[in-house]
Amino acid sequence: MEFFRVKKDIPFMSYRKISVIISFAIFFFSVLFLFTRGLNLGVDFTGGTIMEVSYPQVANIESIRSTLDEIDIKDSQVQNFGTSKDALIRLPLTDNLSIADLSEKVASALRVKDSSVQIKRVESVGSQVGDELYEDGALAILFVCLGIMVYLWLRFEWRFAVAAIVANLHDVIIILGFFAYFQWEFNLTVLAAVLAVLGYSVNESVVVFDRVRENFRSPKMRRAKVTEVVDNAITRTMSRTIMTHLSTQTVVIAMLIFGGEILHNFALALTIGILFGIYSSIMVGCPMAIWLGTNQNNLAVTQTDQNKDNIDS
Amino acid sequence: MNQYSRWKYFLILLTIGLSLIYVTPNFYGESYAIQIMPLKSGDKIESSVLKIVESKLNLENLYNKGLIYEPSSIKVKLESAEDQLKAKTVIEDSLGNQYVVALNLISNSPNWLTNIGALPMYLGLDLRGGVHFLMQVDLTTALEKTTGGYLRDIRTELRKDRVAYYDAKKNNDVIQIKFKTEQDLKDGKNIIRDINPDFDFKEMKINNEQLLKIIISEKTKKSITEFAIKQNLETLNNRVNELGVAEPIIQQQGLDRIVVQLPGVQDTAKAKEILGRTALLEMRMVDDEKSNPQNIEEAINGKPPFGTELFYDRFENPILVKKEVILTGERITNAGPSVDSQTGQSVVSITLDGAGSNIFKEVTRENVGKKIALLLIEKNLTEVITAPVIKSEIGGGRVQITGMRNTQEATDIALLLRAGSLAAPMEIIEERTVGPSMGKENITKGIQSTIWGFVAIVILMIIYYMLFGVISVIGLSVNLLFLVALLSAIQATLTLPGLAAIALTLGMAIDANVLINERIRDEIRNGNTPQASIHMGYEKAWGTILDSNITTMIAGLALFMFGSGPIKGFAVVHVLGILTSMYSAIFVSRGIVNYLYGNKRKIKKLSIGEIFKVENN
Numbered sequence: 001m002e003f004f005r006v007k008k009d010i011p012f013m014s015y016r017k018i019s020v021i022i023s024f025a026i027f028f029f030s031v032l033f034l035f036t037r038g039l040n041l042g043v044d045f046t047g048g049t050i051m052e053v054s055y056p057q058v059a060n061i062e063s064i065r066s067t068l069d070e071i072d073i074k075d076s077q078v079q080n081f082g083t084s085k086d087a088l089i090r091l092p093l094t095d096n097l098s099i100a101d102l103s104e105k106v107a108s109a110l111r112v113k114d115s116s117v118q119i120k121r122v123e124s125v126g127s128q129v130g131d132e133l134y135e136d137g138a139l140a141i142l143f144v145c146l147g148i149m150v151y152l153w154l155r156f157e158w159r160f161a162v163a164a165i166v167a168n169l170h171d172v173i174i175i176l177g178f179f180a181y182f183q184w185e186f187n188l189t190v191l192a193a194v195l196a197v198l199g200y201s202v203n204e205s206v207v208v209f210d211r212v213r214e215n216f217r218s219p220k221m222r223r224a225k226v227t228e229v230v231d232n233a234i235t236r237t238m239s240r241t242i243m244t245h246l247s248t249q250t251v252v253i254a255m256l257i258f259g260g261e262i263l264h265n266f267a268l269a270l271t272i273g274i275l276f277g278i279y280s281s282i283m284v285g286c287p288m289a290i291w292l293g294t295n296q297n298n299l300a301v302t303q304t305d306q307n308k309d310n311i312d313s
Numbered sequence: 314m315n316q317y318s319r320w321k322y323f324l325i326l327l328t329i330g331l332s333l334i335y336v337t338p339n340f341y342g343e344s345y346a347i348q349i350m351p352l353k354s355g356d357k358i359e360s361s362v363l364k365i366v367e368s369k370l371n372l373e374n375l376y377n378k379g380l381i382y383e384p385s386s387i388k389v390k391l392e393s394a395e396d397q398l399k400a401k402t403v404i405e406d407s408l409g410n411q412y413v414v415a416l417n418l419i420s421n422s423p424n425w426l427t428n429i430g431a432l433p434m435y436l437g438l439d440l441r442g443g444v445h446f447l448m449q450v451d452l453t454t455a456l457e458k459t460t461g462g463y464l465r466d467i468r469t470e471l472r473k474d475r476v477a478y479y480d481a482k483k484n485n486d487v488i489q490i491k492f493k494t495e496q497d498l499k500d501g502k503n504i505i506r507d508i509n510p511d512f513d514f515k516e517m518k519i520n521n522e523q524l525l526k527i528i529i530s531e532k533t534k535k536s537i538t539e540f541a542i543k544q545n546l547e548t549l550n551n552r553v554n555e556l557g558v559a560e561p562i563i564q565q566q567g568l569d570r571i572v573v574q575l576p577g578v579q580d581t582a583k584a585k586e587i588l589g590r591t592a593l594l595e596m597r598m599v600d601d602e603k604s605n606p607q608n609i610e611e612a613i614n615g616k617p618p619f620g621t622e623l624f625y626d627r628f629e630n631p632i633l634v635k636k637e638v639i640l641t642g643e644r645i646t647n648a649g650p651s652v653d654s655q656t657g658q659s660v661v662s663i664t665l666d667g668a669g670s671n672i673f674k675e676v677t678r679e680n681v682g683k684k685i686a687l688l689l690i691e692k693n694l695t696e697v698i699t700a701p702v703i704k705s706e707i708g709g710g711r712v713q714i715t716g717m718r719n720t721q722e723a724t725d726i727a728l729l730l731r732a733g734s735l736a737a738p739m740e741i742i743e744e745r746t747v748g749p750s751m752g753k754e755n756i757t758k759g760i761q762s763t764i765w766g767f768v769a770i771v772i773l774m775i776i777y778y779m780l781f782g783v784i785s786v787i788g789l790s791v792n793l794l795f796l797v798a799l800l801s802a803i804q805a806t807l808t809l810p811g812l813a814a815i816a817l818t819l820g821m822a823i824d825a826n827v828l829i830n831e832r833i834r835d836e837i838r839n840g841n842t843p844q845a846s847i848h849m850g851y852e853k854a855w856g857t858i859l860d861s862n863i864t865t866m867i868a869g870l871a872l873f874m875f876g877s878g879p880i881k882g883f884a885v886v887h888v889l890g891i892l893t894s895m896y897s898a899i900f901v902s903r904g905i906v907n908y909l910y911g912n913k914r915k916i917k918k919l920s921i922g923e924i925f926k927v928e929n930n
Contacts, residue, residue: 052751100446100585100741108582120751122581126742129447133877140875147867155860189810192872192883199868200821203861207828210857240831244824247773251766251820255813258761260754263813270817 009235012282013227013290019283027170030177037180042187043123045137047130049091049103052081052121053110059087063113071109073102082261086120099124137191144198145169152202156209159292164205167285171201171276175269184265193269200248201277205285207237212289216296226295230286241278249274314848315911317904325904328896329791332798338422338433339801344378344390345397346419348559349404349412352551357384362408369407375400381419390419416577417559434801437808437882440756442749443576444584445878448739450569455541455737456534460486461638463529466508476501486534492523501525509533542569544736549573552587555728571739581746587728593735594642598676599684599700600633609633624688626697627716634686634697639676643736644669650723653715659723661714670710678706687714689726690738745878759812766816767793770823778830780920784909785826788902792822795893800886808882818890824861825898829854834924843916851903858899866891 043050053059061078064087068076073091081088091102103122110117125133145165152161172194179186211233215221221229252274255267349366351358363382366389370377377400378390389404391397397416405414418441420433438445464483467490471478477497481490492498502514502525511533515526529537542565549571553561562574578584603618609631612623621633647664665673676685686700699716717723747755770789774782796815800807833850841849869891872884910916 054750098740100744103744103746104582104585118748118750119581119746120748122744122746124741124744126449126740128449129743136875136877140871143871143875144868147871148864151860151863151867188876188879189813189883192810192876192880195868195872196817196883196887199865202864203821203824206860206864207857210860236835237831239834240824240827243773243777243827243831247770247823247827248817248820250769250773251762251816254764254766254769255762255816258758258765259813260758262755262809263758263762266810266813 009228009231010238011227012231012234013286016283016287016290019279020287023170023280023284026174026177030173030180033177033180034173037183039176039180039186040183041134042185042190043090043125043130044188045130045134045186047093047099047125047127049089049093049099049106049122049124051089051091051103051106051119051123052086053089054086054118054120055114056085056116058084061087064089064110067109067113068106071105073106093127099126133188137188140191140195141172141198144195148198148202152206152209156213157294157298159289159294159298160205160209162292163285163288163294164202164209164281166288167205167280168198168202170280170284171197171273174276175272178272179265179269184268187265189262189266190269193266193273197270197273197277201273201281203244204241204277204281207240208233208281208286209289211237212286212294222296226290230290234282234286241282245274245278315844315907317907317911321900322904322908325901329794332791332794334426334429335431335798335802336794338420338426338431339797341421341423341433343418343433344421345392345394346388346390346417347397347401347404348415348417349387349389349408350385350415350554352411352413352554358382358387358412362412363387365407366404369403370400373399373403375403388417388419390421413554413557415557415559418577430802432801432804434797434807435804436752436756437806437811438574438576438745438752439747439809439879440752440759440807440812441576442579442747442752443574444578444581445575445743445745446573446585446588446741447566447743448571448573448588449742450542450545450571451738451740452538452541452569456486456529456537457483458641458737459537460488460529462641463508463527464488465638467505467527470504470508471501474500474504476504486529488527490525490527492525495523498523498525538569541736542571545739546571548735549588556584556587570742577749579749581744585741585744588741593690593738594645595638595688595690596640596673597638597686597688598635598680599686600635601683604633624686624695624697626700627718632686632697632700634688639685640665640669640672644672648727650717650720650727651713652720653713656715658715659717659720661717661723661727663712663714665710665712667710670708673710673712674706674708677703681705687716755809756812759809759816763812763816763819767819770819774823774826777922779922780909781830781833781906782922784902784905785823785830785898787905788826788897789819789823791901792890792894792897793819795897796886796890799889799893805885805889806882807886808879810879810883811886814883814886814890818887818894821865822890822894822898825854825858825894826902828857829898829902830921833919833921837919837921837924843919844910846919847906847910851899851906855899858895862891862895 053064059080061080064078065076068078068089075092077090079088080086089106091106093099094102097105103124107119107122145168148168149161149165152164175194175197178184179190212230215224215229215233221232224232249271252267252270255263256271259267349358349362360382363380366387367377367380370389375396376392378392381388381390389400391400401414401416408414420427422431422433460483464481467488468481476492478490478492478501481488483489490501492501498516505512505527511530513528513530515528517524517526546563546565549563553563553573553575556575556578558575558578560576562572564572566572573588575584600618600621603621608618609623612618612621612633613631617623617633620636622636624632624634626632644665645663646666649662651660651662652658653660680703682702684700684702687698689696689698699714701715714726717726767789771786774785776782778785793815796818829850832854833846836846836849837843866888869884869888872880873888876884910919
């Protein structure tokens with residue numbers, strides 16, 4: 001079986017103006033949603049408490065709400081979670097109760113109301129911890145971007161490094177944009193997914209850039225235009241692109257189906273990351289590299305490279 | 314050209330063999346068990362206890378599936394959850410309160426596996442159920458408390474050596490003392506230096522007064538905070554022991570935080586109650602002289618007279634108490650609930666250590682007829698438990714605290730005092746609780762995601778790459794084997810995000826094989842012989858695989874460095890998965906290919922799926 005039975009290279013780069021416009025549009029909207037709607041940050045970052053409770057029968061959301069009212073807990077949110085028997089309660093940070101006391105107070109009130117209630121999960125995060133996790137998350141993203149850039153700079157050259165990171169951040173912003181638009185909860189696990197996407201989607205750029213470099217060095221393509229070289233590289237790695245992402249995506253789909261609520265948003269972030277990762281490394285990363293002036297001269301075979309390649313193979 | 318030397322095959326077989334050994338404990342399941350530990354952590358258990366336990370269980374017809382004796386604990390495997398609970402009661406009754414009996418689950422894997430360190434994967438709390446607390450230690454208070462202690466010591470020493478001073482007070486962590494003459498100041502300084510040679514001094518002369526400022530040096534502050542954390546850790550250890558938890562984790566995190574993980578604990582309210590109680594006991598004198606209605610009125614309005622503080626007793630009566638602390642809970646060596654023989658009231662009997670006894674004796678002698686207040690400080694709320702009149706000098710260090718509401722309270726307070734007080738108050742700033750059923754659900758979810766993801770990849774790879782697909786899939790299975798073996802061997806904590814990382818790693822690791830297979834197809838497309846294509850395919854793919862794995866690794870390391878809790882669990886597995894995938898996807902799969910094709914002189918075709926070729930190229 002072979003997916004791509006193309007006779008000629010697909011002229012990807014001739015669409016690069018359109019793709020850049022599309023990317024800018026998506027990017028613009030993502031940023032817009034991030035600013036207007038903002039991320040629906042989970043308790044990991046905002047501080048606060050979530051409690052997952054389970055009943056043997058259908059959970060009575062109204063009754064839970066009134067119980068919370070009775071013990072004078074304000075600004076809570078109660079909703080079904082996963083199944084109709086489970087409910088998720090969100091409680092903001094309060095000044096007069098510590099996080100440890102708050103969850104106990106709610107738990108005991110719910111038990112008084114209906115002794116069959118089961119507290120399946122409690123996550124309470126103080127504001128201080130929330131701020132730190134937020135900071136650490138931002139630092140982690142920064143560290144990954146810098147680390148990847150430095151590595152690609154050393155392995156390839158700065159144009160590729162910049163192009164790859166732009167393509168990557170483009171994916172990250174889009175994931176965040178989706179989370180902002182749909183107001184999906186953004187928690188630590190989703191952050192892990194975003195960082196995993198950063199590391200993963202750069203692979204796509206690496207594979208294509210590897211081919212581009214190889215093409216620049218190959219005698220066959222000595223006279224080819226830069227866009228032709230890039231088109232050829234993309235076309236020849238197309239089969240790999242499809243297979244790899246299909247494999248990863250099937251795993252992620254398995255996670256969406258079987259992983260339950262906790263892994264749901266994690267898998268969603270990965271899905272968006274994988275889909276846009278393919279697009280961005282081809283239609284954002286490559287045009288970017290061309291625009292920055294990548295050509296035979298700055299990737300032509302230098303003496304040291306030649307030696308290195310000999311050692312490699 | 315496609316041949317491995319023998320040692321390479323041997324290495325592959327060896328690593329697979331070792332991995333198989335380390336993976337096996339995961340399949341044996343667990344037994345219900347009880348664990349018997351000495352009350353004080355760090356103490357050893359005597360082997361005679363083992364015999365008592367065995368005979369008691371036999372008497373009750375509780376069949377034990379095995380007794381494991383370790384110097385620090387005894388573990389008894391039992392048939393069912395029901396037996397487990399029965400056995401717990403039986404053993405608790407027969408051993409008395411010198412031991413803690415906890416419920417536990419123990420792996421059923423054979424002893425020889427356990428002896429070589431092959432254990433099942435260490436499950437995180439989100440998979441096995443339990444409570445995780447992150448506690449913030451209030452070091453400022455610890456510092457102030459110690460400064461207060463120094464002030465007390467300085468006063469005592471100066472008085473003892475008859476150095477005249479007046480107006481000794483503290484302001485945060487600076488102590489100020491006024492002396493009449495320069496000579497007094499000089500003498501005082503020498504005495505104070507003996508208390509702690511690291512004090513910094515500052516002398517000042519204001520209006521004929523000799524002012525000495527004693528500044529606690531940074532070095533001392535550091536050792537105070539270190540000591541506070543250490544003592545809090547120890548106290549928590551003792552308290553957790555009283556709770557009866559098997560395999561608790563109590564660790565310092567960062568400068569001023571402590572992580573407490575209690576697997577299997579379901580009664581979170583009780584756990585919080587015991588851990589979070591920052592009960593500090595203080596004895597201070599009631600300021601009888603200033604306790605007139607006018608002063609109390611002003612104190613209620615927030616202006617207590619100089620040197621005093623206002624607290625309420627249990628009947629909401631305001632009491633003016635001197636700021637100076639006579640004794641704290643640290644001086645208590647033992648505490649227990651009892652009943653006062655005269656009144657029949659519940660009381661707590663405490664025993665003070667040597668220094669504490671002396672101070673108490675001195676104070677009671679000097680203050681006969683005055684009131685001494687016992688303050689219980691909890692969560693920044695201070696309550697006067699009792700404020701009796703001192704009838705006579707009390708020596709011997711045995712003190713009864715009256716004013717308990719009931720026996721339960723006497724027991725609770727005794728426990729807190731016995732288990733040690735905290736050197737600094739703590740607050741729970743993060744809590745993650747997972748119920749036991751949720752833990753099991755999470756395991757199922759994680760494993761199902763992995764299995765079905767894996768199955769899908771297997772089908773995809775075999776359809777697309779035929780025999781090379783099979784080889785890739787074998788490589789991937791070996792990767793899974795290595796990863797699980799490695800996680801078991803190093804006992805890394807496996808969490809739900811960690812399980813997701815296993816699945817995701819499989820999905821990502823296959824990229825290496827896809828790259829290799831595509832490269833081989835390329836080479837065939839370019840008209841190379843099958844043998845040369847295999848060789849070139851692996852060689853050319855190597856660089857790309859390395860690049861992409863290193864970038865993924867950078868992300869993994871960042872996750873590990875900056876991540877906490879769930880993220881860290883994900884990162885550990887992710888990073889390990891990258892390492893094992895490099896080995897299995899390249900080295901092991903190449904081994905299989907070489908074994909299958911390497912010795913054949915003439916191969917017409919590789920079973921790597923249909924290759925589309927442009928004819929006129």
